[in-house]
Amino acid sequence: MTHPVTRPQPLLDPRTRHLLDTFASVPDPTPRLAVVAPGGHGKTTLLRALAEACRRAGVDVAPQRRDLPDTGDDPVLLVDDAHHLSDPQLRDLRRRVERGRQGVVVACRPWPRPTALTDLLETLDLGTPPLTLGPLDHERTAGLLAESLDATPPPGLVEHVHAQTGGVPRFVRRVAEALADQRRRGDRDLPAEVPPAAVARFRHDLDRLDPDVRRLLLALEAGVGLRMDLLGALLGRAADEVGEVMAAARATGLLAADGALLPISRAAVRSLLPAEQRVGVRQRLAELQLARGGPVLPLARSLLGTGIGGESVAAAFEAAAGEALTAEPALSAQLFAAAAAAGRPVSALATGWARAAALAGDLDPALRLADQVIGADDSADRADAARVAAAALAHRGQLGRSAELYRWAGSGSAPAFAAVGLVGTGQLGPAEPLLAETPSGEPPTLLAGAASLMALGVHESVTGCWTGALATLVRASSLLEPAGRAVPLPDSPAALAALVALHCGELDVADSVLARALAAGMGGALMTPRHRLLQAWILMARGKTALAAERLGQIRKDTRALEPRDWLFAVALDVGLARRGSDLPALRETWSHAGEAVLRHPVDLFTFLPMGELAVAAARLREQDRIIPHLREAAALARRLGDPPLWVTPLHWAGLHAALVADQHAVAEEHATALVANRHHNRYCAVLAAAAECWLGVASGVIDPARTEAAARGLRDAGLCWDGARLAGQAAIRTSDRKAMVGLLECARMLQGRAAGARTVAGQAVPHRGGAGRGDGAQLSDREREVATLVLSGLTYKQVADRLFISAKTVEHHMARIRTRLGCANRSELLTQLRHLLRGDNAPA
Incomplete structure (x- = not known):
């Protein structure tokens, strides 16, 4: 009869269960068996199960003990942890097995394996092959x-x-x-x-470990892996002797089959062994790695915050900072700080530390450290520090000062970056001698080549063909992608390529080059906000305002603090999105930040886009006095560069709209004339010139519907969907030709991305074909529902009119008809009724 094994059953693998069931059904009075497994694998549990099976089969079993009781020859002897027995005890057990009058079952770990234990296991193997216990499935x-x-x-x-x-x-x-x-x-x-x-x-398990095994586990927890040479140096053993310690560690059960610590073992070693032992092992490993020229970053990272010091530790922190610079500049800066705290002189660390801080986007310490080195006459790193400071100052809006520092540094990529800064501040003459591809005697690195192309592209954008400039900047960006992650850049070729592309309507090119730069990590965390802000600007230009606002919000969430250049673009985006959404309260709220942003960032060539956006907003808010001095600076800078069409065309486009908003028709005509004068520079200039002439017609009430629609569609084709829709919409509400009005409104809706259809006939609402009972929202026409929804969202009649390309008077007429139809006595009752009627349309509560 088979007797089932009860409690330990889940632990037994099929072979072990079969062995127990066989013994229970066919009892063996003198079983001989060796059970070999690391600690924790169930040897003791198996002996208990075997003892129970023996008793059920009527076979006497001696009490399970770790010594050898004097039991005579009758009972079955079960011996646990035989690896702890002395040689005489092991030899005695072997003699009992050889006599064959007593059953002997021995359980032991695979290590240690003294000769006497090996002899015993070989003798037992003559009966039944050893039973090896593995982990549970x-x-x-x-x-x-x-x-x-x-x-x-x-x-x-x-x-x-x-x-x-x-x-x-x-x-x-x-x-x-x-x-x-x-x-x-x-x-x-x-x-x-x-x-x-x-x-x-696990505390008891760890307390019983041999000291060498404990050090080995601490080394594995530190992430050393199976580096036998390193482990041998740590343990003071030859590399081939480390295998014995590894075998002892495996026998504990704390290691996986590949020699790595099990996750639960790692947690136990990390939390239960004394901190001083962990730190001591890691420090020694770092010293050994440093002496061998190996990577020390994982070890040094684990020593951060421990307060440990000394020359060797400081050297390890400094080496680790260099390793972390490219992938984790913020960590690199932490490691430089730790090296200084451990005793390394700050003067020896300052340049690398400044570079790490700059790449991490932390410009205050970067500038402070770099300035210390620049001011030290005996420092060999002054030029390197100047390049770091120059990059940081460019982000702070000090492009002229940045160019001065690059010129002073005078080697590597510095002359090319200086040329970019000089062109950007209107100093074309001093920039031209710096445009050589590589300074004499300098190695032609990727950075040097990309910087040279970047300078040539910027120069060509103000003196030559826009296609050549854009192509040169895109090539510069591609060249820098593999090597640009670890270099503090004053600006990236990708950002400049995107700006040139935005200035000539090549939005797909701008989006592509920015996406590649972000994927490559070009310029590190310092450049990331700029690249992402320009992506948001592209979305705004295309009329995707909701997505642009979402991206802008995410940038602010992900960035600790925007530097002045990035803040200027972010505020201009806020202003532009509020203006495009006809959200006057948001525009007023944002304008307070805009005033500070333009004060903190002087005008340069690369800020013409945000300056133009702020100019239109200033006119809308009657705050022109705040922005006029900066616009004059921009105009003067452009004149020093010869009024390059690529750069001044978007500025004139913004100036035209600002003048129209402010009813300054003479100024609007001046900007339109400038746009028309540049119409032959490229297709984008031609599109804006044609649209400018149409806007002058709209402002004066002389509207050519066909020409206006063609201009609006041209704006759409150039990527300016919102501008095109606005031109068509404003022309529609100002024309007296009812047929032209309907056509232009349909064009505006199409360009805005809304479905065109028979929503209105000559400006009159078409009733919705549905029930018209009181309290049923279906009694409102599509246009009335649209107007009501926007009014409930808090927009004024003027804002609703701007959004729908109709007049404010028309909005008022729609609301009056709705009020009459619903029988409301006052505005409050009207709004209450509308909230109820439009609840299914997600109207605001």
């Missing part, structure tokens, strides 16, 4: 969890526990019991980490 892990939790565990929990414990039975049981305790306290959430109660139970 997922099924048996689930069974053990179910036993402890008294419920079927979810698959996710089984996977989590198995991954953390490697299926080691003892560890699985510890986690299961800790989870059961949590469940009893009412916590039924799936744990993200190993329960602390399970980790705490």
